[in-house]
Amino acid sequence: MDKDAFQRSWSRRTLMSSMMGMVISITAFGQTGSSSPPASNAHRKLSHKELKALIANAKTREDHLRLADYYRAEASRLRKEAEEHQDLATVYTKGDLYEPSKTGAAQHCKQFADFFAHGAAEADQLAAVHQKIADQMK
Structure with a gap:
């Protein structure tokens, strides 16, 4: 498959859907199978259900601080993902083993890097909003 055919086969919507699925899978995988003891409630990663409930019911300064921390x-996790994908894009671009123009791998990695950086x-921004709300509740 040539580069143009490859790029046409991945519409932006398909790519974004795939990336969101991957983000959800990564997040879900990270929440299961942990053998470490549970962290304190304030520093433990929130489950999706807990996050929804906290967002829906946040009324106290502590609630908004917890959301800001989350x-x-x-953001830190997503930045790390963006950096890792950018590193892969660089490797594909500079590598002698693959022809970047034919595989489209460098562009694929760059799109993931951009997606995670945007996230x-x-x-x-959401952390700043909740921090501001918490600061106003002092």
Whole structure:
């Protein structure tokens, strides 16, 4: 398959759907199978159900601080993912083993890097919103 055919086969919507599925899978995998003891309630990663409930019912300063912490941690995780995918894009671009123009792998990795970087920026904004709300509740 040539580069143009490969790029046409992956519409932006398909790519974003795939990436979201991967993010959900990574998040879900990270929440299961942990052999470490549970962390304190304030520093334990929230499950999706707990996050929804906290967002829906956040009324106290502590609730908003917990949400801010959650989003800061999420932003950090997403930034790490973006960096890893950017590193892979660089390897594919500079590698002698593959022909980047034919595999499309470098572009694929770059799109993931951009996606995760955008997610990190969004998480940073949500953390700032909840931090501001908590600060106003002092």
